[in-house]
Amino acid sequence: MSNVFIAFQKNEESRCIVDAIVADNPTATVNEQPAMVKVDVPDQMVIRRSSIEEQIGRPFDLQELQINLITLSGHVDETDDAFTLSWKQ
Amino acid sequence: MHIDLRTVSITPLRQTFDHIAARIGGDKAASRYIEATMDVQANANLHYRPTWDPEHEIFDATRTKITMRDWYAFKDPRQYYYGTYTQSRARMQETAEADFEFVESRGLADSYDEGARRTALDVYLPLRHVAWGANMNGAAMCAYGYGTAITQPCLYQGMDQLGIAQYLTRLGMALGQQGDLEAAKHAWLEAPVWQELRRYVEDSFVVKDWFELFVAQNVALDGLLYPLIYGEVEKVLTVKAGPVVAMLTRFQNEWFADSGKWVDACMRIAAAENAENKAQLAQWAAHWCSRALTALTPVAQLALGDKAGAALDRVASQLDARLAKAGVLTINA
Numbered sequence: 001m002s003n004v005f006i007a008f009q010k011n012e013e014s015r016c017i018v019d020a021i022v023a024d025n026p027t028a029t030v031n032e033q034p035a036m037v038k039v040d041v042p043d044q045m046v047i048r049r050s051s052i053e054e055q056i057g058r059p060f061d062l063q064e065l066q067i068n069l070i071t072l073s074g075h076v077d078e079t080d081d082a083f084t085l086s087w088k089q
Numbered sequence: 090m091h092i093d094l095r096t097v098s099i100t101p102l103r104q105t106f107d108h109i110a111a112r113i114g115g116d117k118a119a120s121r122y123i124e125a126t127m128d129v130q131a132n133a134n135l136h137y138r139p140t141w142d143p144e145h146e147i148f149d150a151t152r153t154k155i156t157m158r159d160w161y162a163f164k165d166p167r168q169y170y171y172g173t174y175t176q177s178r179a180r181m182q183e184t185a186e187a188d189f190e191f192v193e194s195r196g197l198a199d200s201y202d203e204g205a206r207r208t209a210l211d212v213y214l215p216l217r218h219v220a221w222g223a224n225m226n227g228a229a230m231c232a233y234g235y236g237t238a239i240t241q242p243c244l245y246q247g248m249d250q251l252g253i254a255q256y257l258t259r260l261g262m263a264l265g266q267q268g269d270l271e272a273a274k275h276a277w278l279e280a281p282v283w284q285e286l287r288r289y290v291e292d293s294f295v296v297k298d299w300f301e302l303f304v305a306q307n308v309a310l311d312g313l314l315y316p317l318i319y320g321e322v323e324k325v326l327t328v329k330a331g332p333v334v335a336m337l338t339r340f341q342n343e344w345f346a347d348s349g350k351w352v353d354a355c356m357r358i359a360a361a362e363n364a365e366n367k368a369q370l371a372q373w374a375a376h377w378c379s380r381a382l383t384a385l386t387p388v389a390q391l392a393l394g395d396k397a398g399a400a401l402d403r404v405a406s407q408l409d410a411r412l413a414k415a416g417v418l419t420i421n422a
Binding site: 012015016033034056 | 098120168177
């Protein structure tokens with residue numbers, strides 16, 4: 001069993017994205033570094049637009065997460081409503 | 090000589106301020122909105138009582154009949170503090186400016202249908218004065234209100250309305266000229282069609298309870314005026330003559346959707362606090378919605394003719410639905 005992970009620059013917008021990931025993925029672990037925040041999840045991570053919008057208090061386009069993205073691992077599946085990383089095929 | 094490169098992780102001793110930690114339950118990272126809002130207003134060691142109102146302290150929760158255990162329960166779902174508010178409005182302004190430029194550069198105002206132009210100038214321009222009144226009221230709610238969580242967005246609401254007044258002026262200058270602005274002011278002061286609405290606005294200036302003013306301005310008046318003008322009337326104009334007026338009033342449309350989230354949240358939170366609040370809000374809503382409908386009826390007739398009645402019914406139902414969803418019952422005619 002491998003982790004997928006995603007890493008963001010640490011700022012006000014990525015805070016809301018990380019909070020949304022933690023809310024939707026119960027097995028997530030958050031690793032805080034000086035200017036980076038990294039979230040690891042075993043097997044699969046789902047990032048939902050609606051969850052981010054709840055945290056951030058405004059409409060959010062999922063592609064906005066690319067602005068603060070540092071790196072990620074896993075196979076990517078993107079729709080308008082969910083950004084999924086997984087090692088399953 | 091051997092040089093050793095290492096990374097050292099320096100973690101802050103504390104994540105946030107003590108008073109924020111007390112509220113969010115421990116020393117966790119807090120958002121800028123929370124840090125800029127919670128407990129910002131002084132609540133102790135206030136200056137001497139105002140000479141113009143010695144019955145109250147400078148910041149006094151008893152200036153309203155609404156009671157709250159914690160006035161900072163009124164968190165803005167949009168999470169606006171000064172930084173995010175100005176960013177949001179700057180973005181909206183860029184869109185509005187682009188739309189004005191689009192209309193002006195293509196001469197769309199000059200070639201606009203004469204009948205629709207007359208409606209736009211006669212109906213939209215006097216609303217500058219209503220918007221100015223809303224700016225006054227937003228400032229009053231901020232001045233006499235209690236707790237930064239709700240007074241902050243009240244001021245933003247007032248500033249937005251000042252911007253809206255300016256956009257209506259620019260609409261007038263795009264579709265008409267200086268004389269039309271003066272004619273609109275004359276109509277506001279003299280023409281029978283506007284006097285009920287003008288009385289509503291002027292009466293709102295002397296409402297002493299700032300939460301009642303919130304209901305009168307943000308819930309009742311704006312809740313009916315915006316769907317009527319920027320919904321019903323705009324649709325008719327677009328069908329008749331194309332989307333020129335819709336483009337020149339883009340800001341108002343986006344703003345109403347945005348500010349509605351905040352207004353609904355405040356009503357919901359106040360009504361859920363206790364039964365007395367709920368009853369008081371229902372009574373204010375019933376009173377001011379009824380007055381607002383009366384005030385807007387001649388305006389709707391000016392804009393829509395015999396279709397006014399149906400349009401007013403639709404916007405009144407919309408507002409009823411919002412109030413029901415917020416848990417405030419209202420008895421609308």
